Amino acid sequence: MQVHAKFKKHSQVEDLYFTDPILVMTEETHSLHEALTAAEKYMKDGYYAVNAITYESFDRENEQFIIGIFSGTVDYGKFISERVTTTYEMTEPEFTETRDQIIKNIEQVREYIRDGHTYQVNYTTRLTGRFTGDGHTLFETLMSSNNGDYAMYIEYGDEQLVSCSPELFFEVDQYRTIRTRPMKGTAPRGRNEKEDEDNRRFLKASKKDQAENVMIVDLLRNDISKVAAKNSVNVPKLFTIEKYATVFQMTSTVEAALASDMNITDIMDGLFPCGSITGAPKLSTMNIINALESTPREYYCGTLGIMYPGGECVFNVPIRTLYIKGGEYVYGAGGGITYDSNPASEYDEIVDKTAFLKKAQFELIESMRLENGHVPRLQYHVNRLASSAGAFGYKTADLQGAVQNYIETKADSAGLFKLRATLNRSGSLNLSHAPIDDAEEAPAILSEAPISAPPEFIENKTTVRYHYKIPNNDFNIVLYYNGQQQLTEFNIGNVVISENDELYTPSEQTGILKGVMRQSLLDDKMIQERDYSLDEFIGKYEEGRISVFLINSVRGWLKIRLTIQR
Structure with a gap:
């Protein structure tokens, strides 16, 4: 079992890598209650527990889950060294149902609402396609253009889970505050800045989306009250608009003090599955979902989460999630349906949410x-x-x-x-x-960590750029080094160092983009290859013995004023 999680904890998104679990529990070895109870015990003993639970697991007759226990995290180098391949191929997704079938089902939801069986239904459908290769590279590709704060990649046997979710199911912090942040209400991103702002304002003012959102907020307030200390449930944020690569989302925050006698199984029994992906009222609406949706949701709309040593935990709602098995991937998409919903518009919204998958085909x-x-x-x-x-x-x-x-x-x-x-x-x-402006100088900052990525995404220029992390918002240009502490390149060009009237650039062996201008200058014998250790480079730069330039085919030469924070 291998895991790469990009989860927000204490307001910071951190990358965690896991390999070689000491124990893996599934529905074949444990009931879900037994596995969660065991995971909680391991957590208290200083271990991590990584959880993947399907939506259908609310029914004890249909449990499906993977829970891995890990003694600690590993670094990126260890994680990536165990990957068999770092490439993938996938076909375009195809709906498993026709447009007419989806619209008919949405009309049926409106009839259920009209007849008083429900107020709102989160109706979803599936898309499928063929997939071969490495799901982790797909995960990184999608995350390079997506700001999901609760994203996770899991590989177990022949199964791969790729979840780029922005939605928190619940978290329990060090003060035993339980918090959930439902997403309900969507608008597409605009084609330009004005249209983008118009769409954001439309969503912010949308009475329909506010009505959907507040229904789910009320549902989750009720769910959380089952595990909360008396009179502690509150809603500190309502109708916040968040921006993502292809859509705007409306979110709210519900939190409470967790009752002293509550454990992880109590929380799951009280909250799972998340009300934002069922509807209200919860139980009757889940029956409607079961009647209308022709295929199981599986891990989509279930939950993926981490239980941290010491007692904190964070679980997501796996939207924007692919489940890969047997050479095929399944992707779920849907939305909240109320009586005022327009079926054709709701179908268009589902299509908007599948635009996320276009990012999988990097360029x-x-x-x-x-x-x-x-x-x-x-x-x-x-x-x-x-x-x-x-x-x-x-x-x-x-x-x-x-x-x-x-x-x-x-x-x-x-x-x-x-x-x-x-x-x-x-x-x-x-x-x-x-x-562009024809500048001659620019500020830059030295990266605080080595660059880490599969070699093919460093050596070739692609839209996969997750590895070019910018550590400080005051700088747009970053100078990187590799895991062997050798200087490599900038995020937007190659590096040239002037020393003793000679011009040097790191060799390809250090792991760099094969820059066009760099190659042209090498061919003309205007620069030559020479590798610098990080310590040598910093020492000489701080002593004023070298000058640093950024080169690329667009800007030409830029003299760099480098900030070093170590």
Whole structure:
């Protein structure tokens, strides 16, 4: 069992890696109550417990779960060294039901509401596709453009779970405060800044979405009261709008003091499954869900969570989640239906939520300098794109012809621009341009941790950029080093060091992007390769014995004013 969790705890998202559990419990060896009770005991003894529980596990006859006990975390290098492959292929998702079937089911929900059986139903459907390869790389690809604060990757046997969820189910902190943060209410992101802001304001003012949200808040207040100290339930935040890669979400926060005699099984019995993905009232609505949804939800809408040494725990609601098994993936999507819901609009909202999966198909990037209708080093860009396409098995495209056509038909004939080309797996090439300033200097900061990523995502320029973490919001440029404490590169270019009238750049063996300008300068013998240990580099920089430059094909040379915080 391997786990990579990106969970928010104490207001900070942290990466935790787990391998080699001392114990794995499933429905084949334990009941869910037995497994949770055992996990809680291990937690109190200083162990981590990682939990994956299906939605259907609320029914003791249909329990399905994986709970792993770990003595501690491991570093990224240990985790990634055990991966057999770091690439994947997946087909486009297809709905398991037709549009007409989904709309008919939503109409049926409205009839249930009209007849008084429920107030709101969180109706969902499934999408499926073929998948081969490494689910963890898919996880990192999706997370590179998604700000889910409760994300987790799990591999166990032939099963892989990829959850990029932004939704908290519940957490219990060091003060035994229990907190939940339901998401209910969605609007798509806009195509431009104005449309984006219009959509955010629309959601913020939407009476329909507020009504959905407050129903679930009331439901969760009731659920939490079952495990809370008397008169301690409160709602500190109502109707907060949060921004994600493809949608805006409306959230609220419910919290309480946990009663002194409550344990993890009591919490699960009182809260599971989360009311935000059932509806209200809970039990009768779950019966409606069972009648209308043609396939099981499985881990989607169940819960994934971590029990930390000492007693704290955090569990998510696994939305934006893929379950991979037997060469196939299943993805769930849905939304809250009220009597005022428009079935066609609700279907469109479900489609909006599947746009998240488009991020799974990462693209190759070429960033070029377009100056007065001319692209320097164009053949280098053509060669690098072809090399990267071959490395990932992408179909190639005529970059040179596309650039020339773009310049003639769409680009401005005068001025300085960044010309960006992206190539997808099927060989489709997309170009865009934006003006840039011709700066000569820039501030940067030295990374606080080594860069960690599969080599192919460092050596090739792609939309997978999770490894280029920025440690300080005051800086846009970061200088990195590898696990061997060798200087490598910047997040937006290669590094050149001026020392004793010579110009040096780290070798490819250190783990760097094969930069176009770097290669051009090497070919012209204007720079040469030389590796620097981190200590040597810092010492010489602080003594003023070297100067540092960032180079890339768009900006050219930038002299760097480096901040070092160690």
